[in-house]
Amino acid sequence: MENLSKNIKHLRTLKKLTQEALAEELSVTRSRISSYEENRSSPTIEFLIDFSKYFKLPIDIIVKNDLTKAKDVSFIEVGNKRVLFPIAIDDNNENLIEVVPAKASAGYLLGYDDPEYIEQLEKIKLPFLPTGKHRAFPIKGDSMLPMKDGSYLVAEFIENIKEAKSGYSYIVVTKDDGMTYKRLENLVDEKQSFLLKPDNTSYQPYEVPVSEILELWKFTCSINTQEYEEHELKLSSIINMFNELGVELEALKKSIG
Structure with missing residues (x-):
């Protein structure tokens, strides 16, 4: 579940949210967010469902993929969901x-x-x-x-x-x-x-x-x-x-x- 803990932190950071702010959005305690991000405990199914809805990302993408290299532009809207769309960039931040x-x-x-x-x-x-x-x-x-x-x-x-x-x-x-x-x-x-x-x-x-x-x-x-x-x-x-x-x-x- 190492990818999952890194992904939770990375997606939160992409949205420029503090742990407190994300906890408030998802109606959980800040300590739960902290324990998930530090891989001290595994997220509950209920949390994953709420987290998935908030970030508009399918649960399997959050769980299976290492999203730490993804930027916000790496996700595209498909209906009311977002899916991972890999975009390669060079050192000058230009699309390859x-x-x-x-x-x-x-x-x-x-x-x-x-x-x-x-x-x-x-x-x-x-x-x-x-x-x-x-x-x-x-x-x-x-x-x-x-x-x-x-x-x-x-x-x-x-x-x-x-x-x-x-x-x-x-x-x-x-x-x-x-x-x-x-x-x-x-x-x-x-x-x-x-x-x-x-x-x-x-x-x-x-x-x-x-x-x-x-x-x-x-x-x-x-x-x-x-x-x-x-x-x-x-x-x-x-x-x-x-x-x-x-x-x-x-x-x-x-x-x-």
Whole structure:
């Protein structure tokens, strides 16, 4: 239960609450908060339920994960609950972009909400990107021509999936189908679903209920790998391509300015 005691203290600190203040909010004594944080006793189920409701975090996240590296921005609202969303930052407190390798993309469905999985992904920084949380994904298949199999897409995380805009392209992560890249039509108001439309007319559109969608990422930019030989497409090569792209565009921006 060591993680739990550290998490109670860390979450309290994130909210800038004293032990006395948190005790008052949860209708317990300060000494109980102190004993839980110092791991001298284990929290009761009743306390965990109240603590979970107060911080709007599922109990399993509080109990299972080490949250001491998480900042307040590491949690996102999903309905009336918050879930842990790992965000990597560099020494200058700037967001880093995790790159999901093609060979491991199938595992993303299992690890997308696991801080340890996200932490082990290679990371890059593209200074020309707009504000927001971005991630780079490999593309499989030819349903979204001219994007071809092997391309990498950088996409921005969408917190409220119901606000996705019709006519734009998104990386869609679903419970059953995993990760796919499609153009969306927002049918939430009428049907509580999205219509996923391939740009390649050889493929048929299909509907996905909102309840099936785990994550939604809006397309920002891409890198086409079709001019490279297969042996050149190691993850390290992909990382270099993105980094070189960032340097070139940053230099262009400065020259125009």
